[in-house]
Amino acid sequence: MAGELIGNILSLIMLVGLGIAGVIAVLVWKKNRASRVTFLRFVIQAVGLAAFFFLFSLEPAIPLLYVLIAWFAVTLFLGRFFCGWVCPFAFIMDIENLLRKALKIRYRLLPDKLNLALHKGRYLIITVFLLFPLILWIFNPPPDTATAIMMARLLAGPFRPYSLIIDPLVPFVVPWTGQLILGNINFSYPYVANITSLIQATPGQIFAIAFVATTLIGAFLVRRIWCRFCPAGVSIAALNKFKAFKGVPLLYIEKDEAKCTKCGVCKRVCPVQVNDVYDQKGGKIKTSQCMLCARCVELCPYEDTLKINLGNKPVFKSRNWLEPSIINEERKIE
Amino acid sequence: MSKNQTVEQRYLPEIQRKEIDELKTTVKGASQKIIADNIARMKKADSHRPDTMKYFDDIANLFGRRQQEIEAEKQKGKKIIGYLCLFAPTELISAADAIPVRVNSGWYDTSKLGDRVVPVEVCPVIRSTIGAKMIELSPFLEQSDALISVLTCDGMTKLSEILSDQKTIWGMNVPRVKDSTQSLRFWSAEIKHMKTQIETFTGNKITRNSLKEAITTSHRATKAFRRLQELRKGNPVIMGQDAMLVNQAYSWDDKKRWTEKTEALCNELEKRVQQKDWVCSPDTPRVMLTGTPMFWPDSWKLPALVEEGNPKGIIVADEQCSGERILNDPIGVDEWSMDDMLNAISERYLMASTCPCFTSKDGNEDRINWLLNKVKEWNIQGVIYYVLRGCMLYAMEYNRVKKALDKINVPVYYLDTEYTREDVGQLKTRVEAFMELLNARIDF
Numbered sequence: 001m002a003g004e005l006i007g008n009i010l011s012l013i014m015l016v017g018l019g020i021a022g023v024i025a026v027l028v029w030k031k032n033r034a035s036r037v038t039f040l041r042f043v044i045q046a047v048g049l050a051a052f053f054f055l056f057s058l059e060p061a062i063p064l065l066y067v068l069i070a071w072f073a074v075t076l077f078l079g080r081f082f083c084g085w086v087c088p089f090a091f092i093m094d095i096e097n098l099l100r101k102a103l104k105i106r107y108r109l110l111p112d113k114l115n116l117a118l119h120k121g122r123y124l125i126i127t128v129f130l131l132f133p134l135i136l137w138i139f140n141p142p143p144d145t146a147t148a149i150m151m152a153r154l155l156a157g158p159f160r161p162y163s164l165i166i167d168p169l170v171p172f173v174v175p176w177t178g179q180l181i182l183g184n185i186n187f188s189y190p191y192v193a194n195i196t197s198l199i200q201a202t203p204g205q206i207f208a209i210a211f212v213a214t215t216l217i218g219a220f221l222v223r224r225i226w227c228r229f230c231p232a233g234v235s236i237a238a239l240n241k242f243k244a245f246k247g248v249p250l251l252y253i254e255k256d257e258a259k260c261t262k263c264g265v266c267k268r269v270c271p272v273q274v275n276d277v278y279d280q281k282g283g284k285i286k287t288s289q290c291m292l293c294a295r296c297v298e299l300c301p302y303e304d305t306l307k308i309n310l311g312n313k314p315v316f317k318s319r320n321w322l323e324p325s326i327i328n329e330e331r332k333i334e
Numbered sequence: 335m336s337k338n339q340t341v342e343q344r345y346l347p348e349i350q351r352k353e354i355d356e357l358k359t360t361v362k363g364a365s366q367k368i369i370a371d372n373i374a375r376m377k378k379a380d381s382h383r384p385d386t387m388k389y390f391d392d393i394a395n396l397f398g399r400r401q402q403e404i405e406a407e408k409q410k411g412k413k414i415i416g417y418l419c420l421f422a423p424t425e426l427i428s429a430a431d432a433i434p435v436r437v438n439s440g441w442y443d444t445s446k447l448g449d450r451v452v453p454v455e456v457c458p459v460i461r462s463t464i465g466a467k468m469i470e471l472s473p474f475l476e477q478s479d480a481l482i483s484v485l486t487c488d489g490m491t492k493l494s495e496i497l498s499d500q501k502t503i504w505g506m507n508v509p510r511v512k513d514s515t516q517s518l519r520f521w522s523a524e525i526k527h528m529k530t531q532i533e534t535f536t537g538n539k540i541t542r543n544s545l546k547e548a549i550t551t552s553h554r555a556t557k558a559f560r561r562l563q564e565l566r567k568g569n570p571v572i573m574g575q576d577a578m579l580v581n582q583a584y585s586w587d588d589k590k591r592w593t594e595k596t597e598a599l600c601n602e603l604e605k606r607v608q609q610k611d612w613v614c615s616p617d618t619p620r621v622m623l624t625g626t627p628m629f630w631p632d633s634w635k636l637p638a639l640v641e642e643g644n645p646k647g648i649i650v651a652d653e654q655c656s657g658e659r660i661l662n663d664p665i666g667v668d669e670w671s672m673d674d675m676l677n678a679i680s681e682r683y684l685m686a687s688t689c690p691c692f693t694s695k696d697g698n699e700d701r702i703n704w705l706l707n708k709v710k711e712w713n714i715q716g717v718i719y720y721v722l723r724g725c726m727l728y729a730m731e732y733n734r735v736k737k738a739l740d741k742i743n744v745p746v747y748y749l750d751t752e753y754t755r756e757d758v759g760q761l762k763t764r765v766e767a768f769m770e771l772l773n774a775r776i777d778f
Contacts, residue, residue: 104671258703259707260703261663261688262685263685264681268668268678295668301664322554
């Protein structure tokens, strides 16, 4: 038992080490400042994917309710950092994006209004989802009314195909996940599991497969289409719209009004079409849509105009990706 | 005058061939003298000018090396496409294997000829360009096979019409409110239309690769330009007029060669910085120019006065579409697909611009922010607001700029002048008085 624990910890440490090695490799190898962060993100996402497979194949499984609590606590402070940098499903979409770029197909944009409606829609989806056990209970009172069991019925029982719409939530919200183990690798990650387990044709399953197919194709044409309404992305960063919670988000984008020329690059490159970075005049950018993927900061052509701050300290600044000359400190006047 | 000779001249007067030739010889001779004189004065102002400036002196001769080069390219069948305003997407021109040159005129003498076509109240840049066309003076204007005219100010709008008597003109509409989606959509459509027009005219298709190449070339140029600007931030290592000439030469020089030479200049200047070899005393008042564009060669009268005066100042930055605005903003391409590149080009030319032809509810704040940021970063002690009589847009924005700069306690001096050399004495007094003021402020 103790040996297993040590083994698990060692594996995790190895994974983290792999991540750090990848990050360093990218920093050394990628000199082009306009795509460095994008490559970094791929490394971190890949490590994140491996970490998830690892976590779900642990015996005994970690009670995921704890993960859920931790996840919401983290979102409160870091916004949707997870969505931009770790989420394995986003990784799948980013790979599709790479494929699209390689095929030289242009991306499509959603109309701004639709985008905003989808963003608001995610709150509706998650509310319905959280109320689902109650609905089940009304129609078909079960012998056991524990919420966890109800959730399990929703996710594994006859309603399984329809609950696909909340699938990226599964690892976080539900204290139980269906497992699919091939060889020694756990494929319980939503999409893979769904595609393999929903082959028998019933109307619900056809719906499920069609849904998976459309989102995958959609993500190919529209960048990060899922992230625009993903219910798991319900962000407590929404809180920063209220003054009382002003200090709550620790990780946020800051814009220097004086240096900004409103050239519009930040608006165009955003994979989820967030307009707030461009629209807001300066200071702390308040938005619950942004995933902090830092693409806008990476491509902003003016030095120090956009920053990602952790607390009060900038962790990543927009820099002149044309590479600035070395500024000699003593050259400055006093 | 070749192909349109039979076309009725709707604006331009009919001038005898003999008269044209006579005038051209006189004005050209005078202009060559002025160019040589300007360079001589620049050399005098800085006793040990960087060696690399030799190249730019050479290129600065509008009737010299560059004209012959373009002529040679033209003989080989390349098209020359001129542009009258900074909004013209030069990357598209280069991508279609044509040569972009800016054809705005800086000759004082020709502005008097332009008076025959338009009233004196009109902006002298416009009058001078018309005059240059009348006597076929400007080498680049004559060589260009087509002109892109962007309808920004009133002068530009009619100038394109007047020049269309003799040239193929492509007008581009600029939306006057830039901060809106529909404006951008409209401007993108203009850019896409311009792409097809250039393609049909040159017969070369703009491909993904050629456009990428053109954009990367201008990225490199911006990089070199920013390096030079970075060097001007500290103690002065280069005279302002030299740097201004370098920046402006980009608009007619070969882009790649310009980048190389500017990098070489920066290398030289960096060495000087290490040796603490300043071009003038670090206490010299640091001045920024803003306002109406100054075109080489004749308009160099003001920068020369600032840097030769007694007491003198040093120009460390400018906000003019003949200077830093040419290269300040790079094209931010997200994906190297045709679609995204064109979008990036339209955004760069429309939204990043600080031209006063735009109106917005926040009072053209982009321009104010640029000025304030420059003042802070370049440590500027005084701003000269240069306005040519007749340039309405810049003149009308003066108060906005003055109020903003007053807030941070930086003096602004409104300097209005004309395309004439008669007021040099008077200008000298005015500039020196301003420098005196700046000096007094530094001493306190």
